[in-house]
Amino acid sequence: MVYLLSLVLLAVGLYCVLVKRNLIKIVLGIIIMEYAVNLIFIMFGYRTDGRAPILSESQEITNMVDPLPQAVVLTAIVIGLATTALMVAIAVRLYDRYGTFDITKIRRLRG
Amino acid sequence: MTETGKGMTLIVKTVTRITVGFILVYGIYIVLHGHLSPGGGFAGGLIIALSFIHLMLAFGKDVALKRVSESVADLFESIGALLFLCIAVIGFAAGYFLLNFFADKGAPFALFSAGTIPLYNIAISLKVGAGLFAVFVALVLLKTRSKGTE
Numbered sequence: 533m534v535y536l537l538s539l540v541l542l543a544v545g546l547y548c549v550l551v552k553r554n555l556i557k558i559v560l561g562i563i564i565m566e567y568a569v570n571l572i573f574i575m576f577g578y579r580t581d582g583r584a585p586i587l588s589e590s591q592e593i594t595n596m597v598d599p600l601p602q603a604v605v606l607t608a609i610v611i612g613l614a615t616t617a618l619m620v621a622i623a624v625r626l627y628d629r630y631g632t633f634d635i636t637k638i639r640r641l642r643g
Numbered sequence: 644m645t646e647t648g649k650g651m652t653l654i655v656k657t658v659t660r661i662t663v664g665f666i667l668v669y670g671i672y673i674v675l676h677g678h679l680s681p682g683g684g685f686a687g688g689l690i691i692a693l694s695f696i697h698l699m700l701a702f703g704k705d706v707a708l709k710r711v712s713e714s715v716a717d718l719f720e721s722i723g724a725l726l727f728l729c730i731a732v733i734g735f736a737a738g739y740f741l742l743n744f745f746a747d748k749g750a751p752f753a754l755f756s757a758g759t760i761p762l763y764n765i766a767i768s769l770k771v772g773a774g775l776f777a778v779f780v781a782l783v784l785l786k787t788r789s790k791g792t793e
Binding site: 584586587588589606610613617620621624625 | 680681685751752775778781782785786
């Protein structure tokens with residue numbers, strides 16, 4: 533049931549990518565979809581009443597959440613940072629060449 | 644930091660002048676405690692880079708680039724990657740790749756107990772911090788350079 537939140541977030545991002553014409557809004561949609569996937573990974577690793585898998589002094593941990601999806605998501609965040617920087621750089625270059633972010637006006641590819 | 648008239652308003656500049664040092668020190672703390680508490684090279688390097696980006700947003704690009712120019716950021720990024728590789732290769736001297744060669748067993752919750760792991764964290768923080776700052780500088784310079792040619 534709680535996974536529905538992630539599905540809704542993914543749908544919002546997909547709507548943003550498919551319907552919007554502004555290039556910056558498309559980039560934001562891709563970022564939102566990425567976070568929806570990160571969220572569902574973290575939820576898969578959750579265990580009821582579990583706590584963060586961090587060892588600390590004078591405390592015994594009996595019930596902890598799964599740390600593996602957290603490591604995967606940390607890597608995914610790093611890769612997301614790099615792809616976001618690439619997308620923004622491409623958007624900036626397109627803006628200087630065409631003077632607009634509207635994807636229906638960016639169509640002088642031939643020649 | 645001199646008043647150049649570029650950048651944001653006086654309020655933002657004053658707040659930045661107070662907080663930017665604390666942000667930098669917090670980033671260094673996260674890096675050095677990476678083997679004991681959550682955080683580590685990536686998160687700490689990100690916070691270090693954000694302190695310089697904060698400086699650039701408040702005071703304009705010239706002030707930040709005078710402290711860390713784009714060639715210096717490039718140099719630190721390369722040093723970070725090479726430092727990581729060197730420490731990993733030194734492991735061969737005692738046994739195998741990525742060997743943690745001067746920690747016998749390690750003591751939990753002691754700061755100087757983890758052998759080479761803090762050194763790896765420092766290398767990663769150099770790479771990530773300089774790399775993120777270089778990405779930001781590249782986007783800013785791309786924008787101003789293209790504005791200059793038109």
